[in-house]
Amino acid sequence: xGIAFLKGHGTQNDFVLLPDPDGSLELTxxxxxxxxxxxxxxxxxxVLRVMRTAAxxxxxxxxxxxxxxxxxxxxxxxxxxxxxxxxxxxxYLLDAGLVxxxxxxxxxxxxxxxxxxxxxxxxxxxxxxxAVTGESTASVAGVTxxxxxxxxxNPHLVSVTDTDIAGLDLSRQPDFDQxxxxxxxxLEFVNRIDDGALRMRVHERGVGETRSCGTGTVAAAVADxxxxxxxxGKRTVHVPGGMVTVTVDEGETxxxxxxxxxxxxxxxxxxxxxxx
Amino acid sequence: xGIAFLKGHGTQNDFVLLPDPDGSLELTxxxxxxxxxxxxxxxxxxVLRVMRTAAxxxxxxxxxxxxxxxxxxxxxxxxxxxxxxxxxxxxYLLDAGLVxxxxxxxxxxxxxxxxxxxxxxxxxxxxxxxAVTGESTASVAGVTxxxxxxxxxNPHLVSVTDTDIAGLDLSRQPDFDQxxxxxxxxLEFVNRIDDGALRMRVHERGVGETRSCGTGTVAAAVADxxxxxxxxGKRTVHVPGGMVTVTVDEGETxxxxxxxxxxxxxxxxxxxxxxx
Numbered sequence: 001x002g003i004a005f006l007k008g009h010g011t012q013n014d015f016v017l018l019p020d021p022d023g024s025l026e027l028t029x030x031x032x033x034x035x036x037x038x039x040x041x042x043x044x045x046x047v048l049r050v051m052r053t054a055a056x057x058x059x060x061x062x063x064x065x066x067x068x069x070x071x072x073x074x075x076x077x078x079x080x081x082x083x084x085x086x087x088x089x090x091x092y093l094l095d096a097g098l099v100x101x102x103x104x105x106x107x108x109x110x111x112x113x114x115x116x117x118x119x120x121x122x123x124x125x126x127x128x129x130x131a132v133t134g135e136s137t138a139s140v141a142g143v144t145x146x147x148x149x150x151x152x153x154n155p156h157l158v159s160v161t162d163t164d165i166a167g168l169d170l171s172r173q174p175d176f177d178q179x180x181x182x183x184x185x186x187l188e189f190v191n192r193i194d195d196g197a198l199r200m201r202v203h204e205r206g207v208g209e210t211r212s213c214g215t216g217t218v219a220a221a222v223a224d225x226x227x228x229x230x231x232x233g234k235r236t237v238h239v240p241g242g243m244v245t246v247t248v249d250e251g252e253t254x255x256x257x258x259x260x261x262x263x264x265x266x267x268x269x270x271x272x273x274x275x276x
Numbered sequence: 277x278g279i280a281f282l283k284g285h286g287t288q289n290d291f292v293l294l295p296d297p298d299g300s301l302e303l304t305x306x307x308x309x310x311x312x313x314x315x316x317x318x319x320x321x322x323v324l325r326v327m328r329t330a331a332x333x334x335x336x337x338x339x340x341x342x343x344x345x346x347x348x349x350x351x352x353x354x355x356x357x358x359x360x361x362x363x364x365x366x367x368y369l370l371d372a373g374l375v376x377x378x379x380x381x382x383x384x385x386x387x388x389x390x391x392x393x394x395x396x397x398x399x400x401x402x403x404x405x406x407a408v409t410g411e412s413t414a415s416v417a418g419v420t421x422x423x424x425x426x427x428x429x430n431p432h433l434v435s436v437t438d439t440d441i442a443g444l445d446l447s448r449q450p451d452f453d454q455x456x457x458x459x460x461x462x463l464e465f466v467n468r469i470d471d472g473a474l475r476m477r478v479h480e481r482g483v484g485e486t487r488s489c490g491t492g493t494v495a496a497a498v499a500d501x502x503x504x505x506x507x508x509g510k511r512t513v514h515v516p517g518g519m520v521t522v523t524v525d526e527g528e529t530x531x532x533x534x535x536x537x538x539x540x541x542x543x544x545x546x547x548x549x550x551x552x
Contacts, residue, residue, distance in 0.1 A: 005539065012315040039288040039487060039517065042539060043319040211315060241315065260552045263281065263318060265541010276536045 002269030005035075006092060007042060008261040010084035010123075011212035012241025016044045017092055017261075023055035029076025034275030035267075036074035041275065042267075045210075046082060047072040048089050050098075053107045063112035065105040067093055081110040081153065083214020083255050087123035090115040091259035110153060117259075124256040127215065128153055130222040130248060138187050139175040140168050145189065148223040152253070154205075155181055156219035158188045160227055165189045165201050170209040188216045190224065198224055199238045211241030218253045221246035278545035281311075282368060283318060284537040286360035286399075287488035288517025292320045293368055293537075299331035305352025310551030311543075312350035317551065318543075321486075322358060323348040324365050326374075329383045339388035341381040343369055357386040357429065359490020359531050363399035366391040367535035386429060393535075400532040403491065404429060406498040406524060414463050415451040416444050421465065424499040428529070430481075431457055432495035434464045436503055441465045441477050446485040464492045466500065474500055475514045487517030494529045497522035 003025070006017040016035050018025060027049055035041045049070035056068060069089045071079045086106055093099045093106070094117045105112040114126040134149040136157055147159035157176060174187050184205040191199045200220050202213040221235035225248055232249045244257035279301070282293040292311050294301060303325055312320045325346035332344055345365045347355045362382055369375045369382070370393045381388040390402040410425045412433055423435035433452060450463050460481040467475045476496050478489040497511035501524055508525045520533035 005541075007318060009316055014315050038314050038319055039290050040285055040536070040538075042283060043314055258552065260316070260547065261544060262316075262547040262551075263541055263543045265281075265539055267539045268537060271536065271538040275538075276534065 003267040003272050004264070005042065005267055006261055006264040007044070008088040008092070008259065009241075010087045010214070010259050011239055011244060011257055013082070013084035013210065013212045013214070014044045015046055015048050015085050015088055016042050017048045017050060017088070019050045019092075019096070021050065021052045021055065021098075023051050023057075025049070027070075027072070029072075031272070031275065032072045032076040033074070045074055046079070046085060048082075048085050050089065050092065060109070063105065063107050065107035065112045067098060068107035071108065078109070081108045081113070083125060083127060083218070084212055084257070086113055086115065086125050086214075087255075087257060087259040088261065090117055090123045090125070091121055092261060095261065118256075121259060122256060123259045124254050125214075127218050127253045127255050129251045130218050130253045132222060132226050134180065136177050136180045138189075140170070140189075147187075148226060149180065149185075150219035150222050152215040152218045152222070154215055155183070155185045156188060156216060157181070157185050158190060158219050158223035160190045160192065160198075160220075160224055162191075165191050165199060168201060170201060170203050173208075174203055186213060186216055186219070188213075188220050188223075190220050192224070193238070196234060197236045197238065201240065212239045212244075214244075214255055214257075217244050218246050218248075218255055222248055222253065279543040279548050280540070281318065281543055282537055282540040283320070284364040284368070284535065285517075286363045286490070286535050287515055287520060287533055289358070289360035289486065289488045289490070290320045291322055291324050291361050291364055292318050293324045293326060293364070295326045295368075295372070297326065297328045297331065299327050299333075301325070303346075303348070305348075307548070307551065308348045308352040309350070321350055322355070322361060324358075324361050326365065326368065336385070339381065339383050341383035341388045343374060344383040347384065354385070357384045357389070359401060359403060359494070360488055360533070362389055362391065362401050362490075363531075363533055363535040364537065366393055366399045366401070367397055368537060371537065394532075397535060398532060399535045400530050401490075403494050403529045403531050405527045406494050406529045408498060408502050410456065412453050412456045414465075416446065416465075423463075424502060425456065425461075426495035426498050428491040428494045428498070430491055431459070431461045432464060432492060433457070433461050434466060434495050434499035436466045436468065436474075436496075436500055438467075441467050441475060444477060446477060446479050449484075450479055462489060462492055462495070464489075464496050464499075466496050468500070469514070472510060473512045473514065477516065488515045488520075490520075490531055490533075493520050494522050494524075494531055498524050498529065
């Protein structure tokens, strides 16, 4: 045994955490792929390496926060931010005693993210601005849904519809306007289920349907408020993996949701050296 | 943190091991389901509880081996045996010092299984007799494949074919003769790729296509030998998750394959009490 790890999830978006304060692990794409493989590895949507910002290589985008979330997608590629991952990351820092206040900033390639860890271990993350940028449509199985384009750092198209989203077949890529979204788009389909409460399913760009998408829930709240003629407010969003709360204000949004760390231990050194 | 676990796999059939010598864990179906959930748990095809045979409740089928493999399927149900799981189980016992010889017997609900842990940590398991019981057919996408029915404690239908099995669509249940297999059947599709070497894909009863099936590889070897007019011999079997070797003799078969234990640690006690 040898390499420390933890396993956690936020609304069933799941992660392997690798505590590596000094950045001494050689975290190759192959190792990330093996770690995230759901049969031969631990299995996860991504890896969150826990590094001191001071240990980053010069030139890595980062703010002056003490701890940096080095996020990797399951395919080994680097990603800037992950709204569900940063909650799990924040909870780990506080539980492990690596920070000693419940409010702090997590560094990421998208800049510092202010977080608050609550008494029940849910976490609020400042997600930056969310802006409606236009209108477009998405089509599922030949049926077209009107939607609002929303920019939350990444592109979304949110379709609030009266059609029951439980019946949508999201196993295939829905059609969207490639002129509007030349680099692809995350597609959210939303039902209003109650005053201020939404139910959402999401087809993530390059991934497919997932049980949760942090920026997608923010986009859904921004779009639903716009449709109600409001620019600020609060929405609870039910996704297949759980429930989160989003607040929207001029120039800032927050995402509050669960952060679960269910296990921790060590990876076998021989496996780490040559994943079987 | 609190409940000890390990994670391992045999040809990518993967397991959570729970060391519980005295049987003190309350291993409910709900806990097994949560452990095996690939998003909110550790994720696995099944759970292997490591118990002293002496700690079993009276009436549990077991032989007089010291250690008992209490196997649970991912849905929480009890299973008798697992040809890939028992290799991982055996490796754990030896690595953990719970046995002190490389040859020993693992108890299971299907009786004791003699095992040998080799220097490279691969494991040979005596799988009991494998017998051809008749002929039948399976159909995939309208194409019918002749096969041999093989009993390896559980029912199999092995179709050795010249059609490249790489092109078969096993995402749906293939058709089979319900009169011959009233309780369902595991379906193996096999290409001969070399002298004594087979490539196999498997559709497991009640599960769907998997990356490996221990008894299925034994059935494939038994069927291929029969088709060659032999009742004893050896076959290597390549499955999507790796490679195993099967020997067949009168009244006895053995399965040799890899056993990987990649991580170990503790499950959070609060999560164990109430999996989130």
